[in-house]
Amino acid sequence: xxxxxxNMKQITHEADLVRRNxxxxxxxxxxxxxxxPGLLAGCVGSVTAxxxxxxxxxxxxxxxxxxxxxxxxxxxxxxxxxxxxxxxxVMFPSGYKLVYEQRDFPMxxxxxxxxxxxxxxxxxxxxxxxxxxxxx
Numbered sequence: 001x002x003x004x005x006x007n008m009k010q011i012t013h014e015a016d017l018v019r020r021n022x023x024x025x026x027x028x029x030x031x032x033x034x035x036x037p038g039l040l041a042g043c044v045g046s047v048t049a050x051x052x053x054x055x056x057x058x059x060x061x062x063x064x065x066x067x068x069x070x071x072x073x074x075x076x077x078x079x080x081x082x083x084x085x086x087x088x089x090v091m092f093p094s095g096y097k098l099v100y101e102q103r104d105f106p107m108x109x110x111x112x113x114x115x116x117x118x119x120x121x122x123x124x125x126x127x128x129x130x131x132x133x134x135x136x
Contacts, residue, residue: 001014001025001026001027001028002028002029002030002047003027003028003029003030003031003038003043004030004031005030005031006031006033006034008034008037008038008041011027011029011034011037011038011041011042011043012041012042014027014042015027015041015042015043016042018042019042026044026045027042027043027044028043028044028045028046028047029043029045029046029047029048030046030047030048031048032046032048032049032050032051032058032080032084033081033084035048035058035061035077036061036065036070036073036074036077039062039065039073040070045062046058049087049093049096050080050084052100053096053099053100053103054080054099054103054129054132054133056133056136057076057080057132057133057136060076060136061073061076061077064076079131079132080132082128082132083099083125083128083129083132086098086099086121086124086125086128087099087125089121090110090114090117090118090121091111094110094111094118095121097110098110098118098121098122098125099125099129101122102122102125102126102129103129
């Protein structure tokens with residue numbers, strides 16, 4: 001089951017219920033913002049936008065987490081937050097399309113009408129994405 005609520009209280013209770021009653025069942029985190037907290041709560045994976053857009057970031061978070069390097073995983077998760085805030089600053093899914101576009105995947109027109117904001121956001125996203133990917 002995928003939980004995209006970003007409600008860590010709910011996710012923690014769901015993970016506990018799964019662990020106790022259905023250990024064969026998988027709970028997946030559906031929100032990039034709380035990927036590491038979700039894993040700590042008991043999620044076994046994720047289905048998120050950034051898993052497609054910047055898979056190397058989420059793959060690195062998983063590697064660090066499952067190597068027991070939790071603080072490093074959390075720090076990388078935190079580094080993604082600025083880019084996530086940018087993606088969330090316009091109507092969904094337009095912001096995520098803008099991030100994906102910076103990976104050289106043409107996504108078509110955004111629904112957002114505020115073109116000056118989109119142009120400015122494109123530049124900010126490009127800069128932040130390069131910063132996030134540097135050093136992976």
